[in-house]
Amino acid sequence: xxxxxxxxxSYHGTGKEYEASTHAVARKLGMELVTIPxxxxxxxxxxxxxxxxxxxxxxxxxxxxAEGMGIGEVTTGCAACYQQLAHANKxxxxxxxxxxxxxxxxxxxYKGTLKVKSLVEAIGIVDPEDIKxxxxxxxxxxxxxxxxxxxxxxxxxxxxxxxxxxxxxxDNMMKLAGAEALDWAHKTECCGASLGVSNLDIAxxxxxxxxxxxxxxxxxxxxVACPFCHLNLDYxxxxxxxxxGTNYDIPVFYFTELLGLAMGISPDELGLKTHFTETQKIxxxxx
Amino acid sequence: xxxxxQHPNIQLMTYSEVTEVNGYIGNFEVTIRxxxxxxxxxxxxxxxTCTEKCPTKVPSEYDLGIGNRxxxxxxxxQAVPNKPVIDAENCRYFKTGKCGVCKKICPxxxxxxxxxxxxxxxxxxxxxxxxGFDLFNWEDAYGEYGYGRFKNVITGLHFERMSNAxxxxxxxxxxPSDGKEPKSVVFIKCVGSRDEAKGKEYCSRACxxxxxxxxxxxxxxxxxxxxxxxxxxVRTPGKAYDEFYRRTVEEGAQYIxxxxxxxxxxxxxxxxMGTDTLxxxxxxxxxxxxxxxxxxxxxxxxxxxxxxxxxxxxxxGFFAEAHPKLRPVETMTGGLFLAGACQGPRDIxxxxxxxxxxAVKVVALLNNDQLATDPMISQIDEKMCxxxxxxxxxxxYKAISEKTITExxxxxxxxxxxxxxxxxxxxxxxxxxxxxxxxxxxxxxxxNQQVLAEVDTxxx
Amino acid sequence: MAKRIGLFVCWCGSNIGGVIDVPKVVEITKNFxxxxxxxxxxxxxxxxxxxxxxxxxxxxxxxxxxxxxxTPRLHEPTFRKTIAKAGLNPYMFEMANIREQCTxxxxxxxxxxxxxxxxxxxxxxxxxxxxxxxxxxxxPVTKKALVIGGGIAxxxxxxxxxxxxxxxxxxxxxxxxxxxxxxxxxxxxxxxxSA
Numbered sequence: 001x002x003x004x005x006x007x008x009x010s011y012h013g014t015g016k017e018y019e020a021s022t023h024a025v026a027r028k029l030g031m032e033l034v035t036i037p038x039x040x041x042x043x044x045x046x047x048x049x050x051x052x053x054x055x056x057x058x059x060x061x062x063x064x065x066a067e068g069m070g071i072g073e074v075t076t077g078c079a080a081c082y083q084q085l086a087h088a089n090k091x092x093x094x095x096x097x098x099x100x101x102x103x104x105x106x107x108x109x110y111k112g113t114l115k116v117k118s119l120v121e122a123i124g125i126v127d128p129e130d131i132k133x134x135x136x137x138x139x140x141x142x143x144x145x146x147x148x149x150x151x152x153x154x155x156x157x158x159x160x161x162x163x164x165x166x167x168x169x170x171d172n173m174m175k176l177a178g179a180e181a182l183d184w185a186h187k188t189e190c191c192g193a194s195l196g197v198s199n200l201d202i203a204x205x206x207x208x209x210x211x212x213x214x215x216x217x218x219x220x221x222x223x224v225a226c227p228f229c230h231l232n233l234d235y236x237x238x239x240x241x242x243x244x245g246t247n248y249d250i251p252v253f254y255f256t257e258l259l260g261l262a263m264g265i266s267p268d269e270l271g272l273k274t275h276f277t278e279t280q281k282i283x284x285x286x287x
Numbered sequence: 288x289x290x291x292x293q294h295p296n297i298q299l300m301t302y303s304e305v306t307e308v309n310g311y312i313g314n315f316e317v318t319i320r321x322x323x324x325x326x327x328x329x330x331x332x333x334x335x336t337c338t339e340k341c342p343t344k345v346p347s348e349y350d351l352g353i354g355n356r357x358x359x360x361x362x363x364x365q366a367v368p369n370k371p372v373i374d375a376e377n378c379r380y381f382k383t384g385k386c387g388v389c390k391k392i393c394p395x396x397x398x399x400x401x402x403x404x405x406x407x408x409x410x411x412x413x414x415x416x417x418x419g420f421d422l423f424n425w426e427d428a429y430g431e432y433g434y435g436r437f438k439n440v441i442t443g444l445h446f447e448r449m450s451n452a453x454x455x456x457x458x459x460x461x462x463p464s465d466g467k468e469p470k471s472v473v474f475i476k477c478v479g480s481r482d483e484a485k486g487k488e489y490c491s492r493a494c495x496x497x498x499x500x501x502x503x504x505x506x507x508x509x510x511x512x513x514x515x516x517x518x519x520x521v522r523t524p525g526k527a528y529d530e531f532y533r534r535t536v537e538e539g540a541q542y543i544x545x546x547x548x549x550x551x552x553x554x555x556x557x558x559x560m561g562t563d564t565l566x567x568x569x570x571x572x573x574x575x576x577x578x579x580x581x582x583x584x585x586x587x588x589x590x591x592x593x594x595x596x597x598x599x600x601x602x603x604g605f606f607a608e609a610h611p612k613l614r615p616v617e618t619m620t621g622g623l624f625l626a627g628a629c630q631g632p633r634d635i636x637x638x639x640x641x642x643x644x645x646a647v648k649v650v651a652l653l654n655n656d657q658l659a660t661d662p663m664i665s666q667i668d669e670k671m672c673x674x675x676x677x678x679x680x681x682x683x684y685k686a687i688s689e690k691t692i693t694e695x696x697x698x699x700x701x702x703x704x705x706x707x708x709x710x711x712x713x714x715x716x717x718x719x720x721x722x723x724x725x726x727x728x729x730x731x732x733x734x735n736q737q738v739l740a741e742v743d744t745x746x747x
Numbered sequence: 748m749a750k751r752i753g754l755f756v757c758w759c760g761s762n763i764g765g766v767i768d769v770p771k772v773v774e775i776t777k778n779f780x781x782x783x784x785x786x787x788x789x790x791x792x793x794x795x796x797x798x799x800x801x802x803x804x805x806x807x808x809x810x811x812x813x814x815x816x817x818t819p820r821l822h823e824p825t826f827r828k829t830i831a832k833a834g835l836n837p838y839m840f841e842m843a844n845i846r847e848q849c850t851x852x853x854x855x856x857x858x859x860x861x862x863x864x865x866x867x868x869x870x871x872x873x874x875x876x877x878x879x880x881x882x883x884x885x886x887p888v889t890k891k892a893l894v895i896g897g898g899i900a901x902x903x904x905x906x907x908x909x910x911x912x913x914x915x916x917x918x919x920x921x922x923x924x925x926x927x928x929x930x931x932x933x934x935x936x937x938x939x940x941s942a
Contacts (some may be wrong), residue, residue: 165430185551296909417901627900646907662881744873
């Protein structure tokens with residue numbers, strides 16, 4: 001499996017451990033991630049409010065470069081980058097008029113031959129036996145609430161994988177890693193996304209609901225597949241505690257971190273120590 | 288039900304299916320399969336001893352799986368006919384050859400494990416389709432309501448089975464999960480109806496009223512209860528309908544205009560998240576029971592029966608009427624009529640009116656000793672017909688058959704096959720005239736010569 | 748024998764007359780070969796309209812008729828009966844649909860619509876020149892009905908037909924009749940029992 005890889009802006013910032021664990025797990029699975037040279041901002045959150053064309057043009061530039069790599073499939077870990085790339089790809093392949101317009105803007109010719117897959121899909125479609133073969137430290141007894149957020153599986157016309165109302169890809173991966181994946185209701189509820197930065201009062205209420213639902217179901221930890229979801233659910237637990245008087249301290253991992261842990265990759269390599277929540281207990285147990 | 292069963296002019300055939308239909312208006316020949324009941328209804332007195340003693344229980348289809356029934360069973364106490372059948376698929380005797388308790392204890396010897404299916408052929412002059420509806424399979428479409436994973440999310444029909452005094456709970460409304468009486472009940476309308484993305488485009492017409500009835504029943508039967516109704520519109524165009532709805536509101540049912548976006552379980556409660564579009568804000572209701580008003584869809588198997596009788600269906604699979612306003616109970620096939628929800632969603636009052644309308648059409652037909660047929664039908668010029676019978680394959684009314692004619696060629700009689708049109712079956716659609724390579728098939732009133740003359744004139 | 752066609756162009760109030768120039772249409776189409784009589788009227792389907800046709804058939808010895816008006820789905824049976832009353836074979840008749848297929852869809856182009864109406868009428872005249880009398884045949888009727896489905900609809904149909912004195916076979920695939928209705932509790936709006 002070979003993918004043109006789009007890191008996205010959080011790759012050496014808030015999502016550093018996601019980036020590290022992604023590459024570590026990919027190596028274990030024999031998945032080759034070739035970074036798109038000179039990739040640029042995907043345009044997430046801000047650009048479509050400014051101009052719909054800009055919103056397509058920003059990711060289209062990177063798509064055009066990726067097409068030139070001759071790999072055929074693009075993947076990215078960030079849910080927002082994925083949404084942007086998949087959306088632009090759909091519009092560019094389906095509508096010739098838009099394709100021509102955007103190609104003129106970017107100055108790069110994108111023919112529309114690529115497939116865009118989120119990292120969750122790319123790993124989710126790996127033969128379960130191949131994943132199982134790599135599991136050396138199964139996460140037996142660990143109760144995991146897999147949180148998908150809003151952009152990963154919706155809208156189904158663009159994402160086209162997994163169930164938009166009750167996604168299961170990460171749940172299945174956690175089961176393969178030996179953990180118990182919880183059936184819970186808030187898999188796709190909004191985490192507040194950029195409101196975590198711009199309007200914390202609202203984001204805190206949304207984050208609270210998600211954390212509460214996961215803990216109510218008995219979750220030991222959560223897994224996510226988006227740096228923004230992670231920032232809100234992990235870093236902002238203390239904001240929730242401060243504002244609402246709660247006492248949350250539930251570890252929130254990237255799904256690749258837990259997969260990596262089960263594959264015997266060292267917590268250091270996976271970046272498990274860069275969390276704001278208490279991860280030591282789980283590291284001690286399974287690391 | 289009793290009136291239909293006891294009428295001297297009605298021959299009731301239950302546990303039976305129509306398997307073949309041939310012929311045409313005034314002259315249909317139908318084959319009906321009588322499925323084996325394994326109980327001789329002539330001998331059976333309906334005493335019920337067998338049902339009582341039968342050792343095997345399976346979920347009752349009639350109660351939508353809420354409760355169980357035996358393997359020799361009657362669906363409900365007032366059933367007509369009030370005599371049991373054996374469910375051979377689950378019966379211990381049929382599965383293992385052992386048991387036979389029902390046969391041993393039947394005082395009249397009515398149980399007959401050897402009974403076979405029977406085929407009966409009947410001639411009739413008219414056919415009425417009254418195959419009804421089923422409920423939209425919401426579990427496949429509505430993930431936000433839990434895909435059927437939550438026991439306490441039920442359909443309106445489930446609710447009916449519970450509030451029905453002769454049902455399993457004896458008319459008590461309960462939560463399927465723990466049998467407790469629900470104090471807070473949420474109703475959601477238009478589940479599958481008026482929802483192009485997940486279900487059907489159309490309105491199912493009866494739901495606004497039965498939901499109002501259900502809400503009324505909750506308030507009426509359960510002390511201190513609350514009923515919430517999430518709706519898109521309240522459609523109550525019928526005599527005494529809006530008054531009924533208003534009364535339900537006045538009794539305290541809380542109508543919330545908006546859709547429900549999510550239901551999830553929290554403890555033993557269901558959390559219903561929706562929106563109140565009149566207030567412009569999200570609403571969350573803690574519920575003990577959620578009742579979905581699911582769309583009506585054509586009953587299972589109605590597509591097969593439509594093929595049997597050559598009845599066209601609309602885009603949603605309902606039987607197509609000949610004209611939506613002027614011929615609502617007739618079809619494009621002569622002698623075939625429609626009654627009830629098989630033509631489109633409707634409630635009981637409308638069904639009864641339409642059924643009586645269809646009956647009048649049938650009676651008007653059967654009152655004739657003979658029928659004049661439309662002369663604008665296909666005719667075959669036997670001299671030109673090559674006998675290829677391409678026309679037979681394209682005829683949607685099964686009106687063309689082969690016929691052997693004798694011609695004299697060189698003084699000797701020679702037999703050959705040609706196509707022949709049944710004047711009773713032919714509806715004059717003209718398919719055969721287009722398919723006929725020899726130009727032997729011609730539609731009277733639309734002959735090739737006449738059509739060409741029209742074209743010539745227009746082109747001149 | 749030469750054909751003697753009668754042509755009757757309907758105004759349908761302003762539905763047709765408000766868009767095309769009806770007198771002009773009659774003036775032009777009456778010269779079509781075989782047309783022995785042509786006229787127009789406000790509402791051809793009305794009783795005086797039909798009387799006009801009957802009177803013209805008799806007075807002008809017409810042997811076939813074209814009515815240019817609405818869709819044949821609406822009034823073809825009406826006019827067939829009209830000419831039969833005047834003694835013609837009802838199939839010596841053709842309709843030109845100059846309402847649904849002309850004035851209703853071309854109300855923004857009156858001249859174009861007038862030309863199209865003329866063409867549509869000429870088509871009908873060409874057709875009617877070649878029609879032949881057709882005769883209905885008769886088939887027997889088995890005086891028995893089959894009702895498929897024993898729910899409320901099927902039961903009601905069966906009872907009504909049976910009450911009118913005809914035999915009915917009521918077929919139900921389940922062991923008992925009543926269908927969905929029998930499953931219900933009380934029914935709206937009167938809250939009476941369903942069984």
